[in-house]
Amino acid sequence: MRALPLLGLLALGGCSQTIDLDPATDDAPRAPIEDACAGGTTQFASMEVRFPEREPGCNWGEGGNLDPAQSVITARTEDVVALAMPEGAAICDVDFDFRGAESDEDDEDEQTIRYDDFFLLTLDDVVLTASYAPLVDALDAQGHLRLYDWDNIAGTPIGFDDAESYCLGEAEGLSTCEIPPAETSGAISLDFGEQIVSELSAYAYDAGRYEFSFVTLGDNDEAVDCSHAAFRFTVHVEYVAF
Numbered sequence: 001m002r003a004l005p006l007l008g009l010l011a012l013g014g015c016s017q018t019i020d021l022d023p024a025t026d027d028a029p030r031a032p033i034e035d036a037c038a039g040g041t042t043q044f045a046s047m048e049v050r051f052p053e054r055e056p057g058c059n060w061g062e063g064g065n066l067d068p069a070q071s072v073i074t075a076r077t078e079d080v081v082a083l084a085m086p087e088g089a090a091i092c093d094v095d096f097d098f099r100g101a102e103s104d105e106d107d108e109d110e111q112t113i114r115y116d117d118f119f120l121l122t123l124d125d126v127v128l129t130a131s132y133a134p135l136v137d138a139l140d141a142q143g144h145l146r147l148y149d150w151d152n153i154a155g156t157p158i159g160f161d162d163a164e165s166y167c168l169g170e171a172e173g174l175s176t177c178e179i180p181p182a183e184t185s186g187a188i189s190l191d192f193g194e195q196i197v198s199e200l201s202a203y204a205y206d207a208g209r210y211e212f213s214f215v216t217l218g219d220n221d222e223a224v225d226c227s228h229a230a231f232r233f234t235v236h237v238e239y240v241a242f
């Protein structure tokens with residue numbers, strides 16, 4: 001938000017003949033970001049995001065969580081990792097690499113996402129992927145983005161038998177994703193198309209933060225719910241600093 005006045009100047013400089021003073025500029029940052037990204041002064045960074053293992057335990061009845069109930073989403077835990085993006089930076093392109101680290105003894109190329117019962121991975125509020133697609137139906141949309149809000153998910157009935165996953169932009173043919181079913185090992189990939197990256201970039205820039213959240217959901221099983229194994233990925237970002 002602090003960078004917005006600067007962005008306004010940039011926009012004015014680019015089109016001094018048609019100064020638009022309309023205050024309804026929700027979408028305004030997009031064009032300047034795309035212009036700046038096309039300007040050839042982008043920078044690159046690779047950052048690792050690590051979510052340590054989380055032991056079972058949902059804190060039912062606390063912090064907005066409901067009381068335990070069979071086959072209903074009643075509780076969540078949220079682990080947050082902030083990306084160390086420079087102040088005022090905007091994303092031009094982003095790639096996610098979910099391959100295991102080479103130093104890992106067990107598996108160099110694939111990692112298992114283990115979780116109970118379901119998970120969502122978000123950047124800021126935007127759901128990047130979710131292991132159970134119906135959860136996303138309850139969320140507010142902004143363009144192609146779906147915005148995570150626990151209050152919209154709490155109380156959702158669970159159908160364990162048809163657990164289709166969700167990936168941002170995949171249903172619209174704008175992204176290509178591979179998400180292994182629960183409790184299986186397999187290659188994960190999230191490849192977001194240009195349109196999706198552009199919307200993500202504008203959202204994160206407006207939010208002024210780059211925070212990944214690993215949200216784990218449960219119904220009523222104290223011994224397993226809201227747990228997940230360690231999970232990590234590398235983010236390769238091409239960005240421009242305003």
Ligand SMILES: [Ca+2]
Nearest residue numbers: 071219220221
């Ligand atoms: Ca249960």
Ligand SMILES: [Ca+2]
Nearest residue numbers: 117219221225
């Ligand atoms: Ca459960």
